[in-house]
Amino acid sequence: MSIQPSDIKQETAILVGVCTPSVTAEKVEEYLTELAFLVDTAGGIPDKHFTQNLPYPDPKTYLGSGKLNEVRDYVSEHKIDLAIFDDELTPSQNRNIEKVLGCKIMDRTHLILDIFAKRAQTAHAKVQVELAQYQYLLPRLTGMWTHLEKQRGGIGMRGPGEKEIETDRRIIRDRISLLKEKLKDIDRQKFTQRGNREKFVRVALVGYTNVGKSTIMNLISKSDVFAENKLFATLDTTVRKVVINNLPFLLSDTVGFIRKLPHTLVESFKSTLDEIRETDLLLHVVDISHPEFEEQIAVVNQTLEELNAGGKPMILIFNKIDNYHWVEKEPDDLTPKDKSNITLEELKATWMAKSKNKTIFISATEKDNIDEFRNLLYEEVKKLHIQIYPYNNFLY
Secondary structure: OOOOHHHOOOOEEEEEEEEEOOEOHHHHHHHHHHHHHHHHHHOOEEEEEEEEEOOOOEOOOEOOHHHHHHHHHHHHHHOOOEEEEOOOOOHHHHHHHHHHHOOEEEEHHHHHHHHHHHHOOOHHHHHHHHHHHHHHHHHHHHHHHHHHHHHHOOOOOOOOHHHHHHHHHHHHHHHHHHHHHHHHHHHHHHHHHHHHOOOOEEEEEEEEOOOOHHHHHHHHHOOOOOOOOOOOOOOOOEEEEEEEOOEEEEEEEOOOEOOOOOHHHHHHOHHHHHHHHOOOEEEEEEEOOOOOHHHHHHHHHHHHHHOOOOOOOEEEEEEOHHHOOOOOOOOOOOOOOOOOOOOHHHHHOOHHHHOOOEEEEOEOOOOEOHHHHHHHHHHHHHHHHHHHOOOOOOOO
């Protein structure tokens, strides 16, 4: 009898973070809420949040002993399957925590890698994710063998265990070398494909994950790119030829960024992210309904800098205006104004009005202001086309 997806038990997960002098309790709760969304995307059930105030995470067990025992009791009482930590754990931290909690341990990096593996559809994406997974796995093999010992009662594991680990390390190193060679071949193919494209301005959609890039791609290009209210719905870069008012250009949809995007993934997805490096115009999509959209903008800008793609011409697209909610203040309310109690029009008059980048406010799902967006996009692409291809302006 085949096992259906509905037959597989969903794992319940507790989420753990540390508040430090540089990261407030409010911030940690926001990060754990995002982590819960990641768990949901991976197919798990997020349960309770645990946080502790520390000068820095404990180098041995991440949490202090008292808090770790509190977590252990909760895990035991509620039969929790999985404990997920918001920061990347060292191999020794992972082993030490597992000994105390007695359940499966993951960190944010491992969880993101798992989601990428689940989302990868093309051979290219699968190679990229597999490489990142092996690079993450290699220093953690000892901990994995300890886990197997417990599961199998130690029979056949004691004694030759270290030899098995060394054998596995060699196998994984060989696999990493092979995958890197595969990616080099893919890089060469992608480079040739990009070089063979006709003289079109290149435009790329970038932004935090789950801000609506693929929905905008579908609207503008009239294509059918997969879009879903989950994190990392798109892994492969999709390129479409788009024509607005007889002006053709190439539009790319790219993988979404996220806080603490694993370095191994950034390295593995180099050829995918080259699409961003080589673009002429960035469309930075922002979910204006998200309470921390300004921090998300900062994460995207920082990632663009790391990719040597900062400073490119950009249009800031504030999406999901239909989901923007605010609470009207009473006349005698002296509470300072913030994103929770100012109108969208008032918000537009803040730093956004002074931004050096062109800005527009839309709802891709409700198609609000889409014509204005098309017109702005046309004007910006036309400007770039005249600059880049001054002898090919018969289109206007």
